[in-house]
Amino acid sequence: GDQVKQSPSALSLQEGTNSALRCNFSIATTTVQWFLQNPRGSLMNLFYLVPGTKENGRLKSTFNSKESYSTLHIRDAQLEDSGTYFCAAGASSSFSKLVFGQGTSLSVVP
Template sequence: GDQVEQSPSALSLHEGTGSALRCNFTTTMRAVQWFRKNSRGSLINLFYLASGTKENGRLKSAFDSKERYSTLHIRDAQLEDSGTYFCAALTGGYKVVFGSGTRLLVSP
C-alpha cells in the first residue's frame, strides 16, 4: 500500500547548526506537505510541493515524485524550531498518508 517512511525519528541540534529530514515514499505521490506540530498540538503548514523546491527563511524543501522522496532542510536552527515535524504525501486519489514524524530538539 501507500506508505511514507520518515527519518530520523528524533534529532538534536545545537543552535546555529542545521540538518535535513527525509521522507521516502513506496509509490508515486503527486504532492507532499510538511507540517510542524507546535507546543499546543496544532499542525502548522510549512510547505506544499507538487514538484521542485521551495524556500522560506531558514527552511527549504524539495520533492521528487519520480525518485519518491522529499526533504526538509533546516539551517541556523533556533530554539523555537523545536517540535515534531511531519511530512504528508498526497496520493492520486483523495488520500493523505503521513510520515511517523521527526521530533526535533534544538538546544543552546
C-alpha cells in the first residue's frame, strides 16, 4: 500500500492565491523532506523537517509526527512555483531509506 500518500495529485492555482499540499504517513517517520522537481527533472530541496514548522519566504511546512502528516503551504503563488512537489519520509532508525510520495503536480496560471 501507499506508505506515503500525497494529496492532491494535481492542482491548478491562479497566480497570487494560496494553497496547501499534504502528506500522510503510514510508516514510522521521524523526518520529512519536501522537494520541488522542475521540468528538467532536478530536485530542489525545500525543507528538511523534524517535528515542527519551518518557513522560507512564501513557503511554510509543518510536520506533525503524532498524527503522521506533513503539510506544505504556498502563499501568493507565482508562475515559477509550477512543478511537481514531492514529500519524503525518513526514519532515524533506517537512515538508508527515504520513502517518497507520488507527488503533486502544481500548475500556476496567470
